[in-house]
């Protein structure tokens with residue numbers, strides 16, 4: 143099975159002309175249905191957005207490769223462990239894959255057939271990450287954000303521009319998908335996007351050193367789900383992402399050039415009472431990754447695998463609860479109302495990126 147590629151152009155043209163979903167023609171309605179159905183069945187979606195070009199993605203990856211190639215002592219200057227790594231760099235060996243610490247996930251895993259089992263894990267992920275906050279934040283909030291300034295490494299004058307411009311583009315793409323998914327799930331078109339306003343969105347590229355960790359089977363990101371609403375990635379220069387479909391089948395993702403990959407996070411699962419479950423995934427060195435390593439070596443290109451990941455969130459003060467007709471479904475009780483900010487704090491403490499519950503950020 144291949145994931146379909148949804149071209150956002152026709153929907154964007156419609157939005158530029160009209161504000162109300164009642165004006166949607168049947169073709170666009172069926173495109174929205176394909177968005178919601180694919181997200182629900184696979185936890186993922188490939189899209190093409192004319193506002194996000196392959197060149198934009200390249201400019202971002204080029205800069206991040208240059209950054210991750212810097213010596214460890216340099217990168218450590220951007221580390222903010224006292225801020226629980228929520229800005230700046232997270233070195234390798236810090237983030238713990240959810241499946242290593244979550245009993246419920248471990249139980250579920252045992253029920254998967256052998257060929258769909260995730261790669262075995264021994265400890266924290268060997269990937270680095272950079273966290274860069276994107277977009278406006280609320281002035282009044284119950285969840286006081288870090289007052290710290292964004293971290294900009296020295297010697298990268300293009301940093302802020304490159305991060306912000308890629309970040310805003312990715313958020314625009316997510317907002318469009320979120321509107322289409324809203325319509326497809328039978329909700330008002332702004333059901334999700336109105337909750338995303340002033341959310342703590344994070345551009346959070348990962349960096350994995352394939353020179354050191356290029357052996358087949360190495361796990362860069364152990365089996366997990368994303369705790370946010372929707373995640374979006376540009377195409378990585380090195381493949382390796384596996385996703386699990388709703389039916390438990392494991393699938394290797396191939397992102398075509400110029401396309402973006404979207405994944406369902408835990409917050410959309412909450413809002414849809416499990417109609418759209420958070421997509422489980424892992425990043426592992428496969429034979430396709432080692433082929434890409436050989437090509438990169440021949441062409442003298444960087445051996446850092448950079449992901450252009452952006453985590454889009456529901457605003458911290460908004461309440462996560464099953465929306466509209468999802469409130470009346472049998473599983474709604476599994477998703478009690480809770481502030482998104484509180485939910486995020488709980489989840490972060492599990493994967494080692496925050497102090498224990500209740501400890502201030």
Ligand SMILES: O=C(O)CCC(=O)C(=O)O
Nearest residue numbers: 348363368383425449451
């Ligand atoms: O490195 C990647 O491609 C994605 C990693 C990932 O799943 C994550 O950052 O949550």
Ligand SMILES: [Fe+2]
Nearest residue numbers: 366367368423
């Ligand atoms: Fe992830």
